[in-house]
Amino acid sequence: NAGVTQTPKFQVLKTGQSMTLQCAQDMNHNSMYWYRQDPGMGLRLIYYSASEGTTDKGEVPNGYNVSRLNKREFSLRLESAAPSQTSVYFCASSENRGTGQPQHFGDGTRLSIL
Amino acid sequence: AQSVTQPDIHITVSEGASLELRCNYSYGATPYLFWYVQSPGQGLQLLLKYFSGDTLVQGIKGFEAEFKRSQSSFNLRKPSVHWSDAAEYFCAVGAKKAAGNKLTFGGGTRVLVKP
Numbered sequence: 001n002a003g004v005t006q007t008p009k010f011q012v013l014k015t016g017q018s019m020t021l022q023c024a025q026d027m028n029h030n031s032m033y034w035y036r037q038d039p040g041m042g043l044r045l046i047y048y049s050a051s052e053g054t055t056d057k058g059e060v061p062n063g064y065n066v067s068r069l070n071k072r073e074f075s076l077r078l079e080s081a082a083p084s085q086t087s088v089y090f091c092a093s094s095e096n097r098g099t100g101q102p103q104h105f106g107d108g109t110r111l112s113i114l
Numbered sequence: 115a116q117s118v119t120q121p122d123i124h125i126t127v128s129e130g131a132s133l134e135l136r137c138n139y140s141y142g143a144t145p146y147l148f149w150y151v152q153s154p155g156q157g158l159q160l161l162l163k164y165f166s167g168d169t170l171v172q173g174i175k176g177f178e179a180e181f182k183r184s185q186s187s188f189n190l191r192k193p194s195v196h197w198s199d200a201a202e203y204f205c206a207v208g209a210k211k212a213a214g215n216k217l218t219f220g221g222g223t224r225v226l227v228k229p
Binding site: 004031033035040041042043044045048049050056058090092094095100101102103104105106107108 | 118120123146148150155156157158159160163165204208214215216217219220221222
């Protein structure tokens with residue numbers, strides 16, 4: 001049971017390059033999330049998808065776009081990478097029957113932008 | 115909007131000693147509360163959760179947490195720490211009826227375990 005799988009695990013980009021981070025879950029969860037983790041700031045929500053076909057902005061959406069490709073997959077795109085986007089990115093998923101369901105996390109993508 | 119504060123950025127504890135990690139939240143009603151642990155290079159793993167009912171909740175790896183409404187706190191405890199407990203710990207709060215089941219995380223507490 002893989003849970004939440006993120007690819008790639010590591011990536012180095014140059015300023016201005018674009019890339020897409022991939023996330024897939026095999027738990028049949030309705031909701032999916034993208035976070036960034038920076039030292040001392042915990043996890044901050046970038047975008048989320050409450051259910052297939054919907055996406056919404058989180059706390060720090062600027063510079064990012066997302067696509068909920070199907071129920072399993074939720075991708076995060078950096079159109080023109082900036083050094084401020086150097087971070088560890090986590091994807092998560094959860095049930096969305098009511099609220100209060102725990103989120104399940106992938107192992108992260110470590111992204112450096114030079 | 116809800117918020118979470120973890121006042122201690124780093125805690126060092128000796129192996130076998132007790133551990134308590136503090137978490138304070140801000141929310142207008144009874145929230146959903148979670149503790150997660152992150153080992154180096156890994157994602158976050160759920161330790162325990164509070165939804166309602168008994169204010170003392172038991173989790174995995176011998177951890178427990180107590181919800182205190184009067185103090186807006188949800189502190190995590192372990193009676194005897196093992197070297198494998200060295201990790202970063204995150205407290206999170208979820209609001210009832212929050213669209214998409216969103217969580218707000220604290221800044222984290224890094225735990226170092228001395229032999």
